[in-house]
Amino acid sequence: MWKTTPAIILPVGVACKLFLSDGDGIRYVEAVAAGRKGEEMQAERRQTGHVDVAYVARLARLGLTADEVQTFQSQLEQIVGYVRKIGELDLSRVEPTLFSQSIQNVFRDDVARPGLDRAPVLSNAPATVGEQFSVPRIVE
Amino acid sequence: MTMDVSNLTVTKAVESLSENAVRSVDLVQALIGRIRERDPVLGAYVDLNEADALEQAAVADTRRAQGGAGRLLGVPLAIKDVLNVRGQSCRCGSRILEGYVSPYDATVVARLRAEGAVLLGRTNMDEFAMGSSTENSALKVTRNPANTAHVPGGSSGGSAAAVAGGIALASLGSDTGGSIRQPAAFCGCVGLKPTYGRVSRYGLVAFASSLDQVGPLTRNVRDAALLLGIIAGRDPADATTADVPVPDYAAGFTDSLKGVRLGLPREYFVDGMDPDVEGRVREAVAVCRGLGAEIVPVSLPHTEYAIATYYIIATAEASANLARYDGVRYGFRADGAEDSLDLYVRTRAQGFGPEVKRRIILGTYVLSSGYYDAYYLSAQKVRTLIRGDFDAAFQQCDAILAPVTPTPAYRFGERTGDPLSMYLSDIFTATINLAGICALSVPCGLTGGGLPVGLQVIGPAFGESAILRVGHAYERSRDGKAGA
Numbered sequence: 001m002w003k004t005t006p007a008i009i010l011p012v013g014v015a016c017k018l019f020l021s022d023g024d025g026i027r028y029v030e031a032v033a034a035g036r037k038g039e040e041m042q043a044e045r046r047q048t049g050h051v052d053v054a055y056v057a058r059l060a061r062l063g064l065t066a067d068e069v070q071t072f073q074s075q076l077e078q079i080v081g082y083v084r085k086i087g088e089l090d091l092s093r094v095e096p097t098l099f100s101q102s103i104q105n106v107f108r109d110d111v112a113r114p115g116l117d118r119a120p121v122l123s124n125a126p127a128t129v130g131e132q133f134s135v136p137r138i139v140e
Numbered sequence: 141m142t143m144d145v146s147n148l149t150v151t152k153a154v155e156s157l158s159e160n161a162v163r164s165v166d167l168v169q170a171l172i173g174r175i176r177e178r179d180p181v182l183g184a185y186v187d188l189n190e191a192d193a194l195e196q197a198a199v200a201d202t203r204r205a206q207g208g209a210g211r212l213l214g215v216p217l218a219i220k221d222v223l224n225v226r227g228q229s230c231r232c233g234s235r236i237l238e239g240y241v242s243p244y245d246a247t248v249v250a251r252l253r254a255e256g257a258v259l260l261g262r263t264n265m266d267e268f269a270m271g272s273s274t275e276n277s278a279l280k281v282t283r284n285p286a287n288t289a290h291v292p293g294g295s296s297g298g299s300a301a302a303v304a305g306g307i308a309l310a311s312l313g314s315d316t317g318g319s320i321r322q323p324a325a326f327c328g329c330v331g332l333k334p335t336y337g338r339v340s341r342y343g344l345v346a347f348a349s350s351l352d353q354v355g356p357l358t359r360n361v362r363d364a365a366l367l368l369g370i371i372a373g374r375d376p377a378d379a380t381t382a383d384v385p386v387p388d389y390a391a392g393f394t395d396s397l398k399g400v401r402l403g404l405p406r407e408y409f410v411d412g413m414d415p416d417v418e419g420r421v422r423e424a425v426a427v428c429r430g431l432g433a434e435i436v437p438v439s440l441p442h443t444e445y446a447i448a449t450y451y452i453i454a455t456a457e458a459s460a461n462l463a464r465y466d467g468v469r470y471g472f473r474a475d476g477a478e479d480s481l482d483l484y485v486r487t488r489a490q491g492f493g494p495e496v497k498r499r500i501i502l503g504t505y506v507l508s509s510g511y512y513d514a515y516y517l518s519a520q521k522v523r524t525l526i527r528g529d530f531d532a533a534f535q536q537c538d539a540i541l542a543p544v545t546p547t548p549a550y551r552f553g554e555r556t557g558d559p560l561s562m563y564l565s566d567i568f569t570a571t572i573n574l575a576g577i578c579a580l581s582v583p584c585g586l587t588g589g590g591l592p593v594g595l596q597v598i599g600p601a602f603g604e605s606a607i608l609r610v611g612h613a614y615e616r617s618r619d620g621k622a623g624a
Contacts, residue, residue: 053501056508072497075498086452089518089522091518097520097524097527098350099350100350101380101382103380117243124470125468126473135480136482137479138479
């Protein structure tokens with residue numbers, strides 16, 4: 001019942017399984033990737049500041065309850081409505097600032113150095129097998 | 141001997157220790173006694189390492205007896221729970237880091253240790269430093285020592301409450317959009333956000349990597365200068381640290397501000413500001429003029445776009461940084477997951493609190509396909525304009541004076557239901573992080589209701605000496621000590 005495919009970007013018309021918030025939990029649905037219609041909807045949403053909270057939460061691998069989706073929906077649309085304020089500015093000739101200091105190409109000698117001790121690092125993991133992290137089965 | 145630690149500064153403690161007037165063990169014991177008395181009300185500490193601290197203190201006393209030196213030898217300090225301290229927990233106010241024990245020291249922590257500091261405990265904060273009131277901590281409530289019905293500010297609320305409340309001599313915090321300066325202003329202590337690249341971020345749990353900086357919260361400006369001089373400087377483990385010499389930040393301290401030009405930005409004195417806050421800040425400006433400073437009007441025209449820009453950039457970077465909390469390598473893991481994706485979704489759903497979820501979603505949204513140019517890239521361009529505003533202003537002045545916050549500390553619950561109004565209160569602080577420059581918060585009196593007000597002294601990149609000098613001269617005059 002919890003089987004899933006983590007794919008998000010798919011060619012138009014391809015079917016995929018998605019998970020959606022529903023009531024107190026998360027449920028999976030089968031869906032078909034949308035084409036032009038989706039792009040048009042996105043352009044429209046960009047205009048209106050609409051936030052598809054359930055969709056974005058999926059991108060972020062974040063489970064939300066129905067109540068959370070509802071609360072965040074109105075709060076985020078209010079916040080997005082506010083941050084769209086920067087659209088008032090003419091930015092066509094402005095270069096972006098990624099970091100405030102212009103430090104580039106920081107090199108060091110390619111010398112191996114000891115990393116962290118394995119034991120204290122592994123002891124932080126919720127589950128381990130030998131000297132490895134343990135996770136649910138990925139390949140069936 | 142026992143001593144009163146509730147008003148003790150780091151500078152005074154260093155002096156007393158070096159004169160053998162007090163031992164570190166006594167200092168730590170006195171402080172632990174104060175904490176036991178006062179912290180049940182304040183809730184500043186999330187973890188107090190009593191036995192370990194007493195052991196560190198004993199080691200420091202032995203070192204001193206054997207002629208060992210260190211600029212902080214035997215001085216107890218508190219650390220915000222966002223910095224890794226080897227062997228101690230680091231929860232970041234979050235459930236998702238439950239059970240985590242730091243396997244290494246953050247560079248700033250290692251530098252404090254190297255100078256002989258005693259690491260006493262770690263202080264409460266908004267979850268992953270996201271918040272302005274410490275109400276977003278999943279661990280406990282922290283109260284403002286000036287009035288316990290009010291929030292201490294945030295996100296370094298525990299650090300500020302501990303210092304202002306007399307249960308820490310000084311502490312380290314982190315500031316992404318005001319998280320050192322705003323709680324310092326709300327609680328009534330000094331807080332310094334250094335220039336981006338001045339202090340190593342290695343071992344600081346990342347919120348927004350292009351904005352985060354570590355800095356001190358202290359009882360006076362001299363202590364802030366002392367601690368900055370220790371934690372600042374190039375670090376091979378953080379490639380964004382600048383190769384700029386670290387001066388003695390207190391070397392230029394005088395009681396006069398003759399020849400100093402201080403800018404007053406008109407955009408920082410706006411309608412809707414609390415009249416007491418504006419009043420105290422304007423009085424502080426008058427004090428600086430009285431000390432010989434020339435006050436010049438300056439303009440920072442893109443200020444009105446700063447909060448929008450900040451909440452796009454900070455949340456975008458946070459959404460990427462917080463992707464690492466997936467229940468695999470450390471911290472909390474949700475039960476019952478049937479596959480890996482399910483594990484991530486459930487762990488993050490149960491491990492993160494509402495504000496962190498809100499920001500992850502906003503950040504993911506502004507970075508998502510089709511929205512990146514309109515939000516994230518545009519915000520990075522506005523950032524260029526905001527930096528340009530400051531570059532132009534610093535052509536006309538050596539430092540800028542402004543309020544830290546538009547209002548004093550508010551009551552618990554007053555803003556939790558309205559995230560946007562909470563975000564908007566960062567207007568005078570977040571702008572400084574976007575520009576990557578430095579700023580100091582210095583207490584400048586109380587409102588009619590007895591709540592502290594902060595004066596902000598803003599400097600250009602690597603202008604810490606200038607803003608500390610201004611802050612120090614103001615502080616001395618405020619306390620009536622000028623010329624003393």
